[in-house]
Amino acid sequence: MGANDRFWLKHYPPGVPADIDYNQYKSLVQLLDEAFKKYSALPAYTCMGATLTYRQLDEQSAAIGAWLQSKGFGKGKRVAIMLPNVLQYPVVLCGVLRAGCTVVNVNPLYTPRELEHQLKDSGADAIFILENFATTLQQVLDKVPTKTVVVCAMGDMLGFVKGLLVNFVVRNVKKMVPEYSLPSAQRFLEVLADGHRMTLKAVEVGHDDVAFLQYTGGTTGVSKGATLLHRNIIANMLQCEAWYQPALKKLKPGEYPLTVTALPLYHIFALTVCAMMSMRIGGQCLLIPNPRDIPGFVKELSKYKFHVFPAVNTLFNALLNNEDFKKLDFSRLILTAGGGMAVQEAVAQRWLKVTGCPIAEGYGLSETSPVATANRSDTDKFTGTIGLPVPSTEIAILDDAGNKLPVGATGEIAIRGPQVMAGYWNRPDETAKVMTPDGFFRTGDIGIMDAEGYTKIVDRKKDMILVSGFNVYPNEIEGVIAMHPGVLECAAVGVPDEHSGEAVKLFVVKKDPALTERDLQEFCKENLTGYKKPKYIEFRTDLPKTNVGKILRRELRDQKKAA
Numbered sequence: 001m002g003a004n005d006r007f008w009l010k011h012y013p014p015g016v017p018a019d020i021d022y023n024q025y026k027s028l029v030q031l032l033d034e035a036f037k038k039y040s041a042l043p044a045y046t047c048m049g050a051t052l053t054y055r056q057l058d059e060q061s062a063a064i065g066a067w068l069q070s071k072g073f074g075k076g077k078r079v080a081i082m083l084p085n086v087l088q089y090p091v092v093l094c095g096v097l098r099a100g101c102t103v104v105n106v107n108p109l110y111t112p113r114e115l116e117h118q119l120k121d122s123g124a125d126a127i128f129i130l131e132n133f134a135t136t137l138q139q140v141l142d143k144v145p146t147k148t149v150v151v152c153a154m155g156d157m158l159g160f161v162k163g164l165l166v167n168f169v170v171r172n173v174k175k176m177v178p179e180y181s182l183p184s185a186q187r188f189l190e191v192l193a194d195g196h197r198m199t200l201k202a203v204e205v206g207h208d209d210v211a212f213l214q215y216t217g218g219t220t221g222v223s224k225g226a227t228l229l230h231r232n233i234i235a236n237m238l239q240c241e242a243w244y245q246p247a248l249k250k251l252k253p254g255e256y257p258l259t260v261t262a263l264p265l266y267h268i269f270a271l272t273v274c275a276m277m278s279m280r281i282g283g284q285c286l287l288i289p290n291p292r293d294i295p296g297f298v299k300e301l302s303k304y305k306f307h308v309f310p311a312v313n314t315l316f317n318a319l320l321n322n323e324d325f326k327k328l329d330f331s332r333l334i335l336t337a338g339g340g341m342a343v344q345e346a347v348a349q350r351w352l353k354v355t356g357c358p359i360a361e362g363y364g365l366s367e368t369s370p371v372a373t374a375n376r377s378d379t380d381k382f383t384g385t386i387g388l389p390v391p392s393t394e395i396a397i398l399d400d401a402g403n404k405l406p407v408g409a410t411g412e413i414a415i416r417g418p419q420v421m422a423g424y425w426n427r428p429d430e431t432a433k434v435m436t437p438d439g440f441f442r443t444g445d446i447g448i449m450d451a452e453g454y455t456k457i458v459d460r461k462k463d464m465i466l467v468s469g470f471n472v473y474p475n476e477i478e479g480v481i482a483m484h485p486g487v488l489e490c491a492a493v494g495v496p497d498e499h500s501g502e503a504v505k506l507f508v509v510k511k512d513p514a515l516t517e518r519d520l521q522e523f524c525k526e527n528l529t530g531y532k533k534p535k536y537i538e539f540r541t542d543l544p545k546t547n548v549g550k551i552l553r554r555e556l557r558d559q560k561k562a563a
Contacts, residue, residue: 311336
């Protein structure tokens with residue numbers, strides 16, 4: 001990649017290199033081994049008052065890895081992790097990678113339908129799951145290839161006394177664990193104890209081995225696994241570290257960054273920017289299992305001096321509307337990274353005023369591990385753009401035929417760099433649709449790049465709806481709603497929402513005149529994760545269509561705007 005072609009490099013902050021060298025690690029396993037040795041006495045992850053040092057993370061994850069190997073899990077095997085931000089997550093994450101296996105991240109809030117699809121599609125042979133969600137797995141276990149099940153409890157890694165108390169409250173007071181029956185499942189602490197009696201065998205893992213299957217919505221309504229290799233994640237972690245150098249240089253000698261990890265680690269943003277980048281630089285991740293509990297979240301923040309704060313616009317906004325948040329100590333906050341959805345200017349300005357630290361907004365996708373562009377971390381100027389391409393990355397604006405357009409022209413944003421996925425898992429047809437012959441990934445977002453290299457997103461080629469940083473695909477919603485016997489036809493579109501950026505609005509033509517909004521909401525509750533559920537439902541006598549009968553979602557969106 002010639003530096004001359006990348007005219008944006010001259011607008012890079014001082015100290016940020018044009019390129020990174022991902023060959024410094026041959027795998028993520030080597031990166032983890034380095035962190036365990038180099039930072040052994042330092043805190044790695046903290047959750048609910050309990051902390052794992054890098055040495056403890058080494059020991060515990062080696063036990064999980066050894067146990068997996070004893071069950072025949074090694075290179076090429078997929079292991080699903082269905083956990084929120086609790087200490088078991090990094091232990092299992094590192095254990096699976098060290099065993100040589102591939103991690104399949106699963107949203108714990110999935111419905112049985114969504115979980116069944118992902119376990120079947122990925123071919124995951126094992127799953128680590130929090131008991132709060134075990135009933136979901138029970139409903140699909142006989143239909144999926146997943147035969148090895150390990151059940152975790154909230155208090156498992158909080159120490160004996162505190163663990164018992166937390167588990168008692170979660171199960172009996174808050175009633176957060178629905179009854180379930182998984183007769184062949186093993187408990188996490190038993191697995192850990194067994195693993196400690198075993199030895200982890202070194203596995204030869206390289207750049208081209210699959211580290212993660214990161215599931216993302218499909219325009220066909222079917223969720224697809226972005227195949228992320230070890231080199232993809234290594235590259236993106238190093239790209240983030242390089243890009244954030246101006247901020248990281250503000251650390252005092254001997255000071256290691258504490259990263260507020262409220263974004264779920266199963267989401268690619270937190271996985272790379274929180275977990276991986278933190279372990280690379282000896283940082284500590286403060287895990288927040290339930291960031292929706294804003295008062296509880298703020299109370300937890302009040303106990304720490306934090307340095308790095310990645311979040312989405314909705315979370316920034318919710319925190320700014322909490323009076324106690326404004327009283328926190330922001331004296332060591334050196335980097336705020338916004339992503340997942342557009343950061344609103346009003347929110348960015350308020351954040352800067354309250355914390356003294358600007359939000360550096362970035363952009364990326366599961367398919368790009370995820371970071372492709374970001375705004376500078378050494379300026380408080382709100383650009384309203386997604387920033388500049390990060391090191392070793394090219395952004396091109398393409399026309400429908402795949403030709404590169406000049407600066408200032410509007411077209412599809414395409415990304416080329418070492419962080420771009422190997423393709424969609426077992427879907428060469430879908431991969432072919434998004435990859436150009438010369439290695440650019442077509443994002444489906446429409447953008448325009450200015451003379452300095454800053455890109456602005458102006459529209460979406462896909463009909464995707466972005467709810468609080470999560471992709472929602474209309475085809476999936478419509479496919480589910482169409483299964484309701486009272487529905488003749490339907491269409492889902494995104495409408496602006498002050499809390500989540502966008503919300504799902506559903507237009508329905510009834511087959512059964514008695515069908516009500518409540519009927520549909522109940523149906524959605526059973527079949528769709530919370531963020532995918534329609535916030536608004538409107539009944540119509542008909543829907544706008546093309547001359548070949550295709551429903552015109554864009555027209556419904558435009559009618560909404562006009563209204």
